[in-house]
Amino acid sequence: MNTGSDGSGEIAVATDGMDVGGAQAEQGLGSRAPEFVKARRVLHLSWQVGVFLIGLAVVGAGIVMLPLPGPGWVVIFGGMAIWATEFVWAQLVLRWTKRKVTEAAQRALDPRVRRRNLTLTAIGLVIVAVLGGIYLWKFGVVMPWKIKDQ
Known part of the structure; x- marks a missing residue:
């Protein structure tokens, strides 16, 4: 699960591949x-x-x-x-x-x-x-x- 902030103080939570703050969530790091x-x-x-x-x-x-x-x-x-x-x-x-x-x-x-x-x-x-x-x-x-x- 990824979390992100859009700068407004709100935190958006999304699973991999879903939108976070209007942008496509990047695939996780690793192998x-x-x-x-x-x-x-x-x-x-x-x-x-x-x-x-x-x-x-x-x-x-x-x-x-x-x-x-x-x-x-x-x-x-x-x-x-x-x-x-x-x-x-x-x-x-x-x-x-x-x-x-x-x-x-x-x-x-x-x-x-x-x-x-x-x-x-x-x-x-x-x-x-x-x-x-x-x-x-x-x-x-x-x-x-x-x-x-x-």
């Missing part, structure tokens, strides 16, 4: 292994080792993809999701990450922030265009490594 696995300690420990190794391989592949072409961050968070099926620390990290990404998305949709970002982008493009024009005026269409002292 999501099948019951027959949890019932046997050695089997559960080997299950956890297997989940950890698979998650580690996926996270490792994501880290390799960061400098190389590929969806590095997506793969890393996929590995974290694999770990979150078994480990509470990974579940907490994913909850924190989801909350921060949602907050950043809300900030990015703020009209003032969007105006500022568009203005800075326009200024940056003008600077790049001016520098490119100066380069073409001075050297023409020549690769930088072929420029002699002029």
